[in-house]
Amino acid sequence: MKRALISFVSVVMAITVLAGCGVKWSGSDEAAAPAVSGEPKVIQMTWCLYYSDATDFPDLKEQFPVEFEKLTGYKLDINVLPREDYLTKLNLLAVSGSLRGLIRGFSNDDIMRFKSDGVIDSMDSVLNNPVYKTFPVDMQEKCIYDGHLWGVPNGYDPSMFTRHYRKDWLDNLGLEVPRTIDEFYDVMRAFTFDDPNQSGEDDTVGFTSRNTWIIQDIFQAFDARLDDQGDYPIHYDALLGYFTDKMPSANMVECLTFLNKCYSEGIMDPESFTNTGAAMRDMINNGIAGSAFYWVSQWESVGANKNVRDRDPWAAPEGDLFVQTPGLVGKRTTHVNTCGGGSGAPVMLAAGTPNGEEMINWYVDAFFGSEQGNLWGRYGIEGTNWRKDASGTVIRLKDANESVPSADICGINPLYNFLKIPYVVEGTPDEMRESLEDTRKKYQFIEDASKDPMTYAPTFQTVVSDTWDRLVADIEMAYKDCYATAITGSVPVQQAVDTYTTIMRSIGAAKAIDECNAFYGLEAPPFEY
Numbered sequence: 001m002k003r004a005l006i007s008f009v010s011v012v013m014a015i016t017v018l019a020g021c022g023v024k025w026s027g028s029d030e031a032a033a034p035a036v037s038g039e040p041k042v043i044q045m046t047w048c049l050y051y052s053d054a055t056d057f058p059d060l061k062e063q064f065p066v067e068f069e070k071l072t073g074y075k076l077d078i079n080v081l082p083r084e085d086y087l088t089k090l091n092l093l094a095v096s097g098s099l100r101g102l103i104r105g106f107s108n109d110d111i112m113r114f115k116s117d118g119v120i121d122s123m124d125s126v127l128n129n130p131v132y133k134t135f136p137v138d139m140q141e142k143c144i145y146d147g148h149l150w151g152v153p154n155g156y157d158p159s160m161f162t163r164h165y166r167k168d169w170l171d172n173l174g175l176e177v178p179r180t181i182d183e184f185y186d187v188m189r190a191f192t193f194d195d196p197n198q199s200g201e202d203d204t205v206g207f208t209s210r211n212t213w214i215i216q217d218i219f220q221a222f223d224a225r226l227d228d229q230g231d232y233p234i235h236y237d238a239l240l241g242y243f244t245d246k247m248p249s250a251n252m253v254e255c256l257t258f259l260n261k262c263y264s265e266g267i268m269d270p271e272s273f274t275n276t277g278a279a280m281r282d283m284i285n286n287g288i289a290g291s292a293f294y295w296v297s298q299w300e301s302v303g304a305n306k307n308v309r310d311r312d313p314w315a316a317p318e319g320d321l322f323v324q325t326p327g328l329v330g331k332r333t334t335h336v337n338t339c340g341g342g343s344g345a346p347v348m349l350a351a352g353t354p355n356g357e358e359m360i361n362w363y364v365d366a367f368f369g370s371e372q373g374n375l376w377g378r379y380g381i382e383g384t385n386w387r388k389d390a391s392g393t394v395i396r397l398k399d400a401n402e403s404v405p406s407a408d409i410c411g412i413n414p415l416y417n418f419l420k421i422p423y424v425v426e427g428t429p430d431e432m433r434e435s436l437e438d439t440r441k442k443y444q445f446i447e448d449a450s451k452d453p454m455t456y457a458p459t460f461q462t463v464v465s466d467t468w469d470r471l472v473a474d475i476e477m478a479y480k481d482c483y484a485t486a487i488t489g490s491v492p493v494q495q496a497v498d499t500y501t502t503i504m505r506s507i508g509a510a511k512a513i514d515e516c517n518a519f520y521g522l523e524a525p526p527f528e529y
Helices: 058-072 084-094 108-117 125-130 138-140 167-173 181-191 213-221 250-265 277-287 302-311 356-368 371-379 429-449 466-490 493-507 510-520
Strands: 013-016 040-046 073-080 102-104 161-166 233-239 242-243 293-295 322-325 347-348 386-387 394-396 423-424
Touching: 013 510, 040 356, 058 073, 073 423, 084 108, 102 181, 102 356, 108 347, 125 356, 161 167, 161 181, 161 213, 167 181, 167 322, 181 250, 181 293, 213 293, 233 510, 242 510, 250 322, 250 466, 277 293, 277 302, 302 429, 347 356, 356 371, 423 429, 466 493, 466 510
Parallel strands: 040 073, 040 102, 394 423
Antiparallel strands: 013 073, 102 347, 161 293, 161 322, 233 242, 386 394
């Protein structure tokens, strides 16, 4: 899976402050001693989106390392690269031999590429770091491959997709929130045919979607799941413990038959396979569709309720307009929908970095080992970018241009998440109170959902395979043709699935699944189409 490094020509913007040692936050009893001896004097970092893009907030970019040194004794050498072509610029630094220190990536795909190209070193000593051991298990294990740690997630902000319903429609019809796939069908029929908004018109539809992305929970309920983006059929199954493809299964035939029934009866938005994301959201915002599977708390906030009331004349004038659930159960009742998985972008270690192991342990200790360190790494300079009020709530401060700059050296430590240390952007008392309550409800829902047997923390999400890289366009085409023709009824469901299976067999797609399972060291039987 070797890939050639890409060359580029670019100017690197650098901010450098020299030597220092020791971590002790001023005015705090919290001390973060590096887990490895021989502390680096200079912490080298090649970063993207440090105080936004490379040319944004230049004064803060210079001020943060100075203030950081005053608090900790450490001195930072931060290479700030523009967001555009960031990964290409990292490759050039690697080719030139000048890439050293810590590297901010975007996803674990970057780990795969840089590991394969020899751009990064493993950082196994972090596995024994006491601070690292406090992270959620999926955060600790996210960047482990071949038994080695190749990155540290730069934060943890859990999220999930949830099934949203118009609560006022449920109330109008005297219906309960559905939890099973059969209850879902009954409610969607009522949302379509039983005048749920009490307009007296035939002006509603049960649910909307944008391709299969916004109906993933239906596939999940039939134990016919797709990948975590609803984009591809090859996925990791948490109950099986390996990557597979459920498209050729009897469960998938049953799922597509169910969706075809919803489509042909008119309870599924007929534009579901041509909708843009904005058009799908407008179906909900304008009071036409009564349900969608989308980002958690997308429509449960005060602002979202106000927006819908402004656009839907039949919306209930008072009370919550929406209610959400973690998803649907059916053939599958556990490990149905992912919940959590908010591990941030990987921080990697450039190959050949002197004191590299010490440097990455320092990063963990300094920015995750104390509340103040985590807040500084997230938001920037205390008193300039943020402050705490008397209740302990973090107020993120606006500048003279009404911007809300933040350092983004790290993300949220789960020990200091919103439910423990609330945060809000500076505004009027009413604005801040509303925002705090909306955010609290969102994270409380996620925390409660994480305890539901139907949810699980995501683990392996990326298909890693040379065969996959070569065939992904053909696989995508075969998959989209299958679901679109089956659901719309232009081809019988079984025929659509058989055609998909024949195509995947003819192009040798099973090898992609076998290679991926082998890459992750997962025990799985050879896959056959």
